[in-house]
Amino acid sequence: xPFFPEELTESAQIINEVIEQLIxxxxxxxxxxxxxxxxxxxxxxxxxxxxxxxxxxAIFGVEREFAARVAAxxxxxHCYSLVHDDLPAxxxxxxxxxxxxxxxxxxxxxxxxxxxxxLTLAFEILAQRETHPESSVRCELVRALAEASGGRGMVxxxxxxxxxxxxxxxxxxxxxxxxxxxxxxxIFCCEAGAIIGRAGQRSRHALHSYGQALGLAxxxxxxxxxxxxxxxxxxxxxxxxxxxxxxxxxxxxGAGKAREQAGMLANQAIKHLEIFDKKADPLRxxxxxxxxxxx
Amino acid sequence: xPFFPEELTESAQIINEVIEQLIxxxxxxxxxxxxxxxxxxxxxxxxxxxxxxxxxxAIFGVEREFAARVAAxxxxxHCYSLVHDDLPAxxxxxxxxxxxxxxxxxxxxxxxxxxxxxLTLAFEILAQRETHPESSVRCELVRALAEASGGRGMVxxxxxxxxxxxxxxxxxxxxxxxxxxxxxxxIFCCEAGAIIGRAGQRSRHALHSYGQALGLAxxxxxxxxxxxxxxxxxxxxxxxxxxxxxxxxxxxxGAGKAREQAGMLANQAIKHLEIFDKKADPLRxxxxxxxxxxx
Numbered sequence: 001x002p003f004f005p006e007e008l009t010e011s012a013q014i015i016n017e018v019i020e021q022l023i024x025x026x027x028x029x030x031x032x033x034x035x036x037x038x039x040x041x042x043x044x045x046x047x048x049x050x051x052x053x054x055x056x057x058a059i060f061g062v063e064r065e066f067a068a069r070v071a072a073x074x075x076x077x078h079c080y081s082l083v084h085d086d087l088p089a090x091x092x093x094x095x096x097x098x099x100x101x102x103x104x105x106x107x108x109x110x111x112x113x114x115x116x117x118x119l120t121l122a123f124e125i126l127a128q129r130e131t132h133p134e135s136s137v138r139c140e141l142v143r144a145l146a147e148a149s150g151g152r153g154m155v156x157x158x159x160x161x162x163x164x165x166x167x168x169x170x171x172x173x174x175x176x177x178x179x180x181x182x183x184x185x186x187i188f189c190c191e192a193g194a195i196i197g198r199a200g201q202r203s204r205h206a207l208h209s210y211g212q213a214l215g216l217a218x219x220x221x222x223x224x225x226x227x228x229x230x231x232x233x234x235x236x237x238x239x240x241x242x243x244x245x246x247x248x249x250x251x252x253x254g255a256g257k258a259r260e261q262a263g264m265l266a267n268q269a270i271k272h273l274e275i276f277d278k279k280a281d282p283l284r285x286x287x288x289x290x291x292x293x294x295x
Numbered sequence: 296x297p298f299f300p301e302e303l304t305e306s307a308q309i310i311n312e313v314i315e316q317l318i319x320x321x322x323x324x325x326x327x328x329x330x331x332x333x334x335x336x337x338x339x340x341x342x343x344x345x346x347x348x349x350x351x352x353a354i355f356g357v358e359r360e361f362a363a364r365v366a367a368x369x370x371x372x373h374c375y376s377l378v379h380d381d382l383p384a385x386x387x388x389x390x391x392x393x394x395x396x397x398x399x400x401x402x403x404x405x406x407x408x409x410x411x412x413x414l415t416l417a418f419e420i421l422a423q424r425e426t427h428p429e430s431s432v433r434c435e436l437v438r439a440l441a442e443a444s445g446g447r448g449m450v451x452x453x454x455x456x457x458x459x460x461x462x463x464x465x466x467x468x469x470x471x472x473x474x475x476x477x478x479x480x481x482i483f484c485c486e487a488g489a490i491i492g493r494a495g496q497r498s499r500h501a502l503h504s505y506g507q508a509l510g511l512a513x514x515x516x517x518x519x520x521x522x523x524x525x526x527x528x529x530x531x532x533x534x535x536x537x538x539x540x541x542x543x544x545x546x547x548x549g550a551g552k553a554r555e556q557a558g559m560l561a562n563q564a565i566k567h568l569e570i571f572d573k574k575a576d577p578l579r580x581x582x583x584x585x586x587x588x589x590x
Contacts, residue, residue, distance in 0.1 A: 124441035146419030
């Protein structure tokens with residue numbers, strides 16, 4: 001994988017440019033809100049989700065400008081969830097991506113509102129004509145992203161995550177938690193290319209299965225990094241899960257078995273791509289990268 | 296207005312039934328999230344916004360079941376904003392609609408997440424086929440509601456509201472604040488009927504102007520009620536604005552002039568409806584009701 005993470009860097013640059021356009025600096029009394037939205041979404045972050053959207057769209061030859069807007073919308077949902085998760089009432093994290101988290105840089109009220117505005121903006125962008133000429137495509141994007149990120153998706157997973165700090169979770173319960181918390185959005189990112197590219201059910205299903213396996217592999221390596229990673233490299237505190245006695249794949253399986261599991265899932269993910277030609281190589285490389293990543 | 300507020304009660308019942316269907320009780324670990332969403336959105340509240348959606352849709356003979364889903368979506372956005380506004384970091388309100396506010400009944404983390412999930416659900420519902428057979432209509436609903444409720448709408452207004460507690464706002468600044476905070480959503484509610492009913496620009500524009508005047512009249516009487524209203528009748532603490540020394544229409548204009556202003560705005564609102572026949576009577580009655588209401 002010689003072009004990794006260089007290709008990831010390239011997609012991160014594309015996304016930063018689109019976000020710059022979508023949340024311009026805004027004068028006036030509300031400038032603080034838009035500054036906080038920019039602080040929460042610009043720079044930093046691996047931009048894995050945008051990469052998945054751009055790469056899955058590329059399989060179907062989708063115009064880059066459509067895919068980039070969808071990628072930005074997903075990233076807004078991801079960033080809003082981080083802003084709210086970092087709040088004192090939730091994970092109480094002072095650092096995010098090597099910078100003060102939004103409520104530390106501004107204040108709690110501004111962080112809550114900036115998160116709300118980012119989430120709302122995601123749906124506004126998807127519904128706008130500039131994202132795709134066909135309204136049926138835009139509607140399906142809104143519907144699928146909302147389903148993946150609401151109470152039966154990411155938000156529900158976040159609630160389970162808070163419960164996991166207090167109750168004993170076995171590997172089945174952790175898997176379910178992570179499917180909701182990060183899995184469904186990952187799946188959306190991979191399916192998004194098929195939605196924008198108006199691909200058939202077979203392609204969409206393959207990308208769904210790839211996203212499901214990849215998302216889980218990503219979460220297992222995330223848990224490994226929390227134990228083994230370097231705080232300076234990651235830009236956020238390490239050992240947070242252990243400190244909170246939170247059940248993770250590593251605490252339940254042990255590091256060795258967890259690493260084995262991640263490898264198996266990454267291979268499964270790649271296998272789901274076999275119906276695609278080399279246009280799907282960036283997605284294949286991503287599965288390898290997830291095992292090797294140090295941040 | 297003999298059928299007011301009975302007609303309001305009727306539309307509130309319709310909305311409660313739809314919300315019951317859209318957020319059923321959910322077993323399992325996440326039950327707390329769905330309970331909190333139900334607590335935040337079921338029972339109580341005047342349901343003014345749903346009434347506006349249902350009444351504007353009725354002008355164009357729209358199927359009640361379509362309009363009711365749109366009305367529920369707007370109400371979810373309204374309820375999420377109340378849940379987040381009540382948080383300790385924002386208005387710190389223990390009571391809402393005569394019941395403990397969501398973070399008091401549950402906890403702060405659950406309230407933040409329940410708000411997030413309600414907002415997300417609003418867009419999910421609008422994008423679903425059951426809301427309207429035409430995807431272009433559904434897309435326009437998503438786009439317009441997102442625009443009205445995001446950083447350049449309700450959320451931006453809420454930030455200005457927090458600033459208004461610390462800075463001197465004149466009547467122009469308060470008007471702008473309220474246009475963002477409550478006005479844009481009110482306008483959306485009135486325009487929604489025209490969107491679902493695929494009405495022409497002239498009708499949509501008339502409803503826009505009606506909604507704008509009505510929303511402002513509503514806010515002026517809201518400020519009056521904060522000073523003159525009865526806590527038991529309203530189900531929330533009175534005199535909150537005065538306690539916070541927040542600039543309101545009443546603090547800037549005085550109660551007499553504010554009441555005069557509300558009357559003028561209500562008359563303007565009614566005048567904008569003159570292109571419609573008696574099908575628009577419920578909207579006309581609403582303008583009268585807003586002046587008379589005690590909650």
